[in-house]
Amino acid sequence: MKIALAADHAGFDLKEEIKKHLETQGDKYKILDYGTFSSEQSVDYPDWGFKAANAVKEGNADYAILFCGTGIGMSIVANKVKGIRCALCHDHFTAAMSRRHNNANALAVGSRVLGSGIAKEIVDTWLAEKFEEGRHGKRLEKIESYEALHAGEHFKKETSDGGRTVVIDHPLVCHKIGLMRDKNTSSKDFRDLVQEVAGLMVYEITRQLPLEEIEIETPLEKTRVQTLSGKKLAIVPVLRAGLGMVEGILKLVPNAKVGHIGLYRDPQTLQPVDYYCKLPKDISDRDIFVVDPMLATGGSAVAAVSHIKKVGGKRISLVCLLSAPEGIEKFHEVHPDVDIYTAAVDPHLNDHGYIVPGLGDAGDRLFGTK
Ligand code: RB5
Numbered sequence: 001m002k003i004a005l006a007a008d009h010a011g012f013d014l015k016e017e018i019k020k021h022l023e024t025q026g027d028k029y030k031i032l033d034y035g036t037f038s039s040e041q042s043v044d045y046p047d048w049g050f051k052a053a054n055a056v057k058e059g060n061a062d063y064a065i066l067f068c069g070t071g072i073g074m075s076i077v078a079n080k081v082k083g084i085r086c087a088l089c090h091d092h093f094t095a096a097m098s099r100r101h102n103n104a105n106a107l108a109v110g111s112r113v114l115g116s117g118i119a120k121e122i123v124d125t126w127l128a129e130k131f132e133e134g135r136h137g138k139r140l141e142k143i144e145s146y147e148a149l150h151a152g153e154h155f156k157k158e159t160s161d162g163g164r165t166v167v168i169d170h171p172l173v174c175h176k177i178g179l180m181r182d183k184n185t186s187s188k189d190f191r192d193l194v195q196e197v198a199g200l201m202v203y204e205i206t207r208q209l210p211l212e213e214i215e216i217e218t219p220l221e222k223t224r225v226q227t228l229s230g231k232k233l234a235i236v237p238v239l240r241a242g243l244g245m246v247e248g249i250l251k252l253v254p255n256a257k258v259g260h261i262g263l264y265r266d267p268q269t270l271q272p273v274d275y276y277c278k279l280p281k282d283i284s285d286r287d288i289f290v291v292d293p294m295l296a297t298g299g300s301a302v303a304a305v306s307h308i309k310k311v312g313g314k315r316i317s318l319v320c321l322l323s324a325p326e327g328i329e330k331f332h333e334v335h336p337d338v339d340i341y342t343a344a345v346d347p348h349l350n351d352h353g354y355i356v357p358g359l360g361d362a363g364d365r366l367f368g369t370k
Contacts, residue, residue, distance in 0.1 A: 003061060084105060211228060236259040241366060
């Protein structure tokens with residue numbers, strides 16, 4: 001079991017004692033010490049706590065144990081990191097319960113609160129306990145779901161190749177997405193909502209369009225104003241659900257050209273095959289927005305963008321309404337250079353590849369099919 005340790009100057013001595021205590025238990029624990037490395041110099045606990053908490057988040061450690069004067073600062077820090085459930089414990093009971101009921105993956109203790117003897121016992125208790133699942137699992141899912149929808153992590157998350165995931169969580173967008181999720185929303189209302197959300201997203205997806213100054217005359221005098229500098233845009237809906245977003249976008253950028261790409265899944269290879277593709281001739285000169293309401297497994301978005309790149313598309317963004325973390329990951333694995341704009345990120349996919357809680361099949365809901 002890999003344990004990440006971190007402390008500030010106040011927690012340093014206790015960290016060293018706990019490290020020794022764990023290391024004397026043979027091969028049971030592999031200790032990853034993220035510092036600090038002395039009690040002499042006053043340091044800031046976030047600088048060390050984030051390192052250990054991120055080690056857990058990134059899968060480099062199974063658990064983190066964090067030390068500062070009270071444990072409070074370290075617990076606040078760790079709980080800012082996505083997926084971390086840090087428990088501040090100063091007694092055996094809370095230590096045990098934080099594992100059994102909360103599946104805590106980080107423990108914070110205060111060196112100015114506890115003696116090292118009891119701190120060792122608390123650490124041992126905490127490491128020995130197991131999560132009880134059941135009703136407690138459902139509660140943790142609610143926390144994860146909140147994190148996926150609201151945590152800052154997804155905002156402008158960037159791959160090493162610069163592809164960002166931008167969550168457009170404007171209150172109007174959130175409100176309309178909520179209406180779309182409702183199974184009682186009619187096809188007509190659903191269609192309207194898809195257009196409206198796609199239109200609202202234009203505000204963000206066009207943020208990087210360049211401007212130039214021109215001279216005009218107001219009714220009072222000549223002045224210089226900013227105008228879009230003739231950037232050429234293309235909207236490429238992935239058939240068929242992507243069609244639902246086109247009009248909403250065109251209302252705001254009426255000069256954009258519209259291409260189309262249709263894909264189906266080959267029943268033998270299970271790979272997406274494009275059965276239709278018609279793009280503007282000058283596609284390589286255009287800023288391309290590939291639109292598809294749902295980024296679920298990522299298969300069709302990956303294939304659509306691969307195809308557009310193959311025929312010369314260079315500056316491409318993917319615009320979706322709902323995404324699953326699995327789809328984002330897969331898409332950025334293959335296209336780390338492409339921005340993803342999405343109105344929401346749901347917690348996960350179900351066994352059938354549907355986004356959960358999602359909104360069902362966007363194509364069916366748009367066109368009233370089943
Ligand atoms: C450092 O003096 C102290 O503030 C810090 O270790 C911790 O207790 C903060 O929560």
